[in-house]
Amino acid sequence: MGPGEKATPTDIENAYQLGKRIAEQGWVLLTGGRNVGVMEAASQGAKANNGLTIGILPGNNDKGISEAVEIAIFTDMHNARNNINVLSSDVVIACGMGLGTASEVALALKSKKPVILLTDSESQTFFKKMAPVYLADNVNTAIAIIENIVGAG
Amino acid sequence: MGPGEKATPTDIENAYQLGKRIAEQGWVLLTGGRNVGVMEAASQGAKANNGLTIGILPGNNDKGISEAVEIAIFTDMHNARNNINVLSSDVVIACGMGLGTASEVALALKSKKPVILLTDSESQTFFKKMAPVYLADNVNTAIAIIENIVGAG
Amino acid sequence: MGPGEKATPTDIENAYQLGKRIAEQGWVLLTGGRNVGVMEAASQGAKANNGLTIGILPGNNDKGISEAVEIAIFTDMHNARNNINVLSSDVVIACGMGLGTASEVALALKSKKPVILLTDSESQTFFKKMAPVYLADNVNTAIAIIENIVGAG
């Protein structure tokens, strides 16, 4: 999970690497499926490494969908689909922070999903006051945390 | 799409064969994901033939999920998830009829999805009054219709 | 509940009278909230008689909303909002039949809500095969059935 239009260059680079590493581990990548920002970069990173990519789309058709999404789920429920994203994930990684991502992190923690924050420190401070979260400051750490959670890849 | 608890033996047999044939064509099977009725049989038929199976679940956890579902999307929105099922499908097949299935056929036709009714004739009569539908009286016909719609497998 | 763009003149007249009678009884009218067809007519009939009108809208803003809706709930989940309509109603009346209405009747019966079909006979035949429904051929009968269900107004 991560910002769309407002992703930073670092968010994008981290997202691509996360997608790549997730694919290399044989894990499935699930994103919000749009062709912008962290969703696009992570999907591209996974697809380029033969990973399976799922996109949970806000709309009801192919408009704005990432070309790197192999399995597209069309919800037509816009931001309310964020809850489906987190419920369908074994582990949630926030790669950067924005309003949509904040809603996903909050919903994931409310549903007691493991959440890794690869974000600025203010976001980490905000969320860890409310629930246990994993903090990561780079992609390697994030992947190592997932390995610990789900067992070695 | 098709009945869960109230599926008939014919529905179940048709569903298994549909799953098998869908997998053989290299298509992806999407169902409501539960471990009963048409959903279970179709998923088993597809999985036994190396097909990719997606389940759009009503709840938020593994309880009641078909073991033949490979990719589980947890919506936690119960019957409202029926709209996601049909929006995420290129072609909708109703294999038998029940209340949930009726809602899916209606929603699919409202979204102008191609719908194949492998059902009793009263259901066919009811829906074809409201929108163009494809009628099938066996699995072979249903598969042939899909081939026509999406191009030969 | 009833057709929007495809409502017949009879549907519209029945809907207006239902809205009026519901308001006179002191009941609350809940519709899909749009400014067309049965939704619009029922809301107008209720509002003109000092009834409280709720609209569960498919979108996220005022566009296309009936002016007779006093309380607007914006779902931004389009046809999936049909399940909310029926879950939030004590009694569901189908005033005419269309694809959206068919989905609502099916979902209402699946959730064991009392459903009154003020529709053509084919629709009545289709649904009563699957679950107990109330049949009405005019507004007076429909209102009398509701009085029996919820107690005299």
Next chain:
Amino acid sequence: MGPGEKATPTDIENAYQLGKRIAEQGWVLLTGGRNVGVMEAASQGAKANNGLTIGILPGNNDKGISEAVEIAIFTDMHNARNNINVLSSDVVIACGMGLGTASEVALALKSKKPVILLTDSESQTFFKKMAPVYLADNVNTAIAIIENIVGAG
């Protein structure tokens, strides 16, 4: 909007006063509708002052609903209903902070709704980095901000 089970005594007192003041202004109170925490207190405060109270419930029946909710909308979509809460509000007030509330604030800001944060300062810092928000440190200020937004009551 505000915490349920984890509301503080201050949150509860503020929520009751907000409900009271909202009712006195003739505004409509919309909450998540449950019988705990900020939802319960705000609904009670509004109802005791003849306000109209709407609850957008996570489930599909009366279980756990506040007795002070007059109009209950049953979504059966659990935390995904948070998006409906904010889309249906003209102004969103966060009275205290928790995971559900954080998701609502984020979703509200994403939909460009006016949001008033009657919360701890860390939450204010977190959200105002991402979007313009109104900050309030007491109920009087919050009500004054709403008056400015919607025009004097």
